[in-house]
Amino acid sequence: MEGTTVLGRLSWQVAEVVDIVDETPRVKTIAFDVRGWHGHRAGQHVDVRLTAADGYQAQRSYSIASPPDGTSVELTVERLDDGEVSPYLTDELRPGDQIELRGPIGGYFVWEPSQGGPLLLVAGGSGVAPLMAMLRLRAGAGSNADARLLFSSRSWEDVIYRDELERLEGDGLRIVHTLTRSQPDGWTGYARRVDADMLAEVGPGPAERPRVYVCGPTLFVEAAAEALVQLGHDPQTVRTERFGPTGG
Amino acid sequence: MDALMLDGNAIAGMLQEVFAVEMTMAMGTCGNCGAAEPMGATHVFKGAGVVMRCPHCDTVLAKVVRSDTRLWLSFPGMRALEVSP
Numbered sequence: 001m002e003g004t005t006v007l008g009r010l011s012w013q014v015a016e017v018v019d020i021v022d023e024t025p026r027v028k029t030i031a032f033d034v035r036g037w038h039g040h041r042a043g044q045h046v047d048v049r050l051t052a053a054d055g056y057q058a059q060r061s062y063s064i065a066s067p068p069d070g071t072s073v074e075l076t077v078e079r080l081d082d083g084e085v086s087p088y089l090t091d092e093l094r095p096g097d098q099i100e101l102r103g104p105i106g107g108y109f110v111w112e113p114s115q116g117g118p119l120l121l122v123a124g125g126s127g128v129a130p131l132m133a134m135l136r137l138r139a140g141a142g143s144n145a146d147a148r149l150l151f152s153s154r155s156w157e158d159v160i161y162r163d164e165l166e167r168l169e170g171d172g173l174r175i176v177h178t179l180t181r182s183q184p185d186g187w188t189g190y191a192r193r194v195d196a197d198m199l200a201e202v203g204p205g206p207a208e209r210p211r212v213y214v215c216g217p218t219l220f221v222e223a224a225a226e227a228l229v230q231l232g233h234d235p236q237t238v239r240t241e242r243f244g245p246t247g248g
Numbered sequence: 249m250d251a252l253m254l255d256g257n258a259i260a261g262m263l264q265e266v267f268a269v270e271m272t273m274a275m276g277t278c279g280n281c282g283a284a285e286p287m288g289a290t291h292v293f294k295g296a297g298v299v300m301r302c303p304h305c306d307t308v309l310a311k312v313v314r315s316d317t318r319l320w321l322s323f324p325g326m327r328a329l330e331v332s333p
Contacts (some may be wrong), residue, residue, distance in 0.1 A: 071332060
């Protein structure tokens with residue numbers, strides 16, 4: 001039955017757009033109000049379903065970027081020019097519009113403040129969304145667990161949540177950017193793809209047994225996870241979430 | 249390296265439809281190499297159906313094919329699946 005929850009069974013729920021924020025030229029965050037939302041955990045995702053007038057349906061998964069408080073579910077969506085779902089979400093949706101979603105889903109790629117740190121978060125592009133839920137939860141819970149975010153973006157203009165990340169920094173959180181395609185004048189940070197040397201410099205090292213979360217396009221995740229294991233991190237502590245060539 | 253490869257997180261919603269519990273933390277044991285991994289860590293390939301492979305030895309753990317009204321599951325290479333109800 002639509003809108004009811006039986007055990008752990010998922011049901012499609014109506015979600016109403018309440019706010020849309022431009023994050024970068026290609027990325028928007030869409031906040032939904034979901035009646036009867038029972039909350040979620042940082043790192044979980046939802047499935048979004050769009051139905052055309054002729055009944056054709058398309059479905060994609062999006063990580064929840066908002067921390068687990070209240071009824072708001074925020075999805076950060078990158079517009080893919082040849083995408084089936086993302087251009088609709090980023091270009092067509094307006095406050096008051098309704099879509100269908102189900103969730104929250106997942107338990108593997110999840111962090112709870114009670115698990116503590118150190119935390120090493122590695123994000124490629126919009127893969128930062130579930131990691132942002134963790135950082136927002138960490139800040140909201142008053143946790144000062146040692147946390148590092150290594151965030152790979154194409155350019156400074158493409159850095160999602162740029163201002164908020166700057167505000168969150170401190171209290172045990174360090175944010176390191178790498179800009180892979182173009183860098184602003186005077187840029188002194190990393191300007192290459194994530195590699196083992198970079199991960200070793202950002203730390204924490206394997207001896208500190210950090211919980212590691214890596215999210216992004218598949219090839220990004222594979223390269224980062226391989227480098228982490230090469231550095232000596234226990235593969236069991238490296239949790240990964242891949243979203244394909246360029247994402248949903 | 250396959251840029252289209254996903255992982256068990258990508259099909260968590262579909263698995264939960266069938267098993268009615270959160271499935272990314274369910275432990276699957278590979279029938280070939282014996283490694284036990286959470287479903288979230290398996291390698292997933294989507295085509296006409298979904299193929300889940302062992303992240304250690306690439307054995308096909310499970311296949312899922314769906315139509316509008318039905319879902320077919322097979323477990324050619326999974327020795328055990330441990331679920332928390």
